[in-house]
Every structure is written in C-alpha cells, then in structure tokens.
Amino acid sequence: MTMGAKKTVVYPLWAEKYRELGKTIRKTGNGYALYRCTTKREEGKPPQYCQEYLGKITEEGFIPKRGSIPESCHLEYGLSHLIWKNFSNLLVHRLYGGSGALVKLGIIKFIFGSVDGELLRSSYLTIGDAAELELLANKINPQRIETAAKLVEQALRKKFSDPVEYDKIVGLLLLCVAENSSGEIRKDVLSPYSRDLIKKRGLMF
Numbered sequence: 001m002t003m004g005a006k007k008t009v010v011y012p013l014w015a016e017k018y019r020e021l022g023k024t025i026r027k028t029g030n031g032y033a034l035y036r037c038t039t040k041r042e043e044g045k046p047p048q049y050c051q052e053y054l055g056k057i058t059e060e061g062f063i064p065k066r067g068s069i070p071e072s073c074h075l076e077y078g079l080s081h082l083i084w085k086n087f088s089n090l091l092v093h094r095l096y097g098g099s100g101a102l103v104k105l106g107i108i109k110f111i112f113g114s115v116d117g118e119l120l121r122s123s124y125l126t127i128g129d130a131a132e133l134e135l136l137a138n139k140i141n142p143q144r145i146e147t148a149a150k151l152v153e154q155a156l157r158k159k160f161s162d163p164v165e166y167d168k169i170v171g172l173l174l175l176c177v178a179e180n181s182s183g184e185i186r187k188d189v190l191s192p193y194s195r196d197l198i199k200k201r202g203l204m205f
Contacts, residue, residue: 015057017088020100025057032057034128055128061085063185064128077187078176078205080107080125086203087155094151095144101129101136106148108133111174115145124178124185159201169197 010016011025015032019025026033035051042048055064061081084107091106092098104126105115112119115137120130137145160166176188190198190205198205 012059013089014059014085017084017092017100018057018062023054024051028056034062060187061124062128073180075124075127075178075180076111076122076174077124077178078173078190079111079170080123082173082198082203082205083107083110083152083156084125085205086159087152090155091148091151095148101133102140102144102148103152104129105133105137105145106152109145109149110152124187159203160197165197169194 011027011032015025018034022037024035024037026035034054034057036054038050038052040048040050053065055062057063061084084104088100088103091103092100095102095106108115108119108123108126111123115133117130117134120126120133120137126133156170157166160169172191172194176190176194178188179186195205
C-alpha cells in the first residue's frame with residue numbers, strides 16, 4: 001500500500017493503532033511490520049514511492065528495527081506500555097484532531113514532564129519514531145500536548161481511583177524498564193502484586 005492510497009486491508013486493533021499519516025502496515029510471515037512511506041520526485045520523472053522498514057508490531061507492542069536503539073541502554077517501558085495498550089484508542093478519539101503521535105507525546109509529557117528529544121529517545125514507546133515526534137512537538141501548539149497529558153492522567157486515575165493505589169501502580173510501573181544489550185531487548189517482568197492490581201482494574205499488560 002503506497003502513501004495516499006486507500007486502505008483496503010484491516011489488521012487487528014493492536015496493530016492498526018500504529019498506522020499514522022506517512023506510515024503503513026504490512027503483513028509478514030509471522031506478524032506485522034511498520035513502514036514509513038515517502039515520495040521522491042525528480043523533474044521529468046514519475047514519482048517514486050519508497051517504504052522504509054521501521055520495525056515489528058506484536059501484541060506486546062512495537063519492536064524497533066535493530067540499530068534504531070542505541071547499544072546498551074535502559075528505556076522507560078512499563079507505564080507507557082500500560083497506558084498505550086489500554087487507553088490509546090480512547091485518547092485518540094477524545095483529542096481534537098487526535099492521532100497516535102499526539103497520544104504518544106501526551107504519554108511522554110505525563111511521564112517525564114517534557115517532550116524533548118532526549119526523553120523521546122528514553123522510552124520504549126517512542127524510541128522508534130523519536131525524530132518524527134520531536135518535529136511534531138516543535139510544530140504544534142504546546143497546549144495540545146498538555147491537554148493530551150492531562151487526558152492520560154484522567155484515564156489512569158479513573159481506573160485507579162484510590163490515590164494510594166494510583167501512586168503505587170505508577171511507581172511500580174516506572175521501575176519496569178526495557179534493557180537493550182547488543183541489540184537484544186529484555187523487558188522487566190512485573191511483580192505479582194502489580195499484575196494482580198492491573199488485572200483487578202480490568203486492564204491488560
């Protein structure tokens with residue numbers, strides 16, 4: 001499927017949520033892949049449609065292609081993963097002109113208090129498209145990102161209405177990181193308490 005073409009194939013919602021303007025999804029032998037679509041134009045020649053492989057999409061989340069994550073680093077993972085997996089579709093619809101990219105910026109703003117490039121490269125959720133998100137963050141009204149961040153917090157607090165429980169789950173999820181070692185990603189395992197709390201609130205991880 002080329003950029004601008006009408007979408008004719010519908011994939012599972014956990015894969016579709018990664019489809020954005022300028023990006024497309026393709027079925028692979030064992031899952032789905034995300035591609036960036038661009039058009040190259042040269043005078044006197046027909047336009048060329050190009051697709052750049054960005055990474056793999058699984059039910060657990062997006063796995064950036066090898067080489068897009070710096071060697072040997074720790075990435076924020078647990079909190080952003082829970083928010084994205086459970087609330088991303090809701091947040092897209094609640095935001096005016098909402099998109100997956102805007103939701104991601106709101107999540108990072110909520111977690112770190114800022115959306116600068118270094119922080120976008122410090123989360124497993126956004127490491128694969130940090131450059132694009134940084135450009136978007138510098139382009140749009142900061143109030144839109146602030147609004148997205150507030151909606152993220154509201155959605156989370158609605159599920160964890162007890163303030164003590166809310167603080168516990170946020171703190172525990174912030175301890176859950178993804179470690180990259182020589183191009184291999186290892187995600188921390190949640191504690192039984194965290195898993196029970198998430199399940200009790202009807203959420204997935």
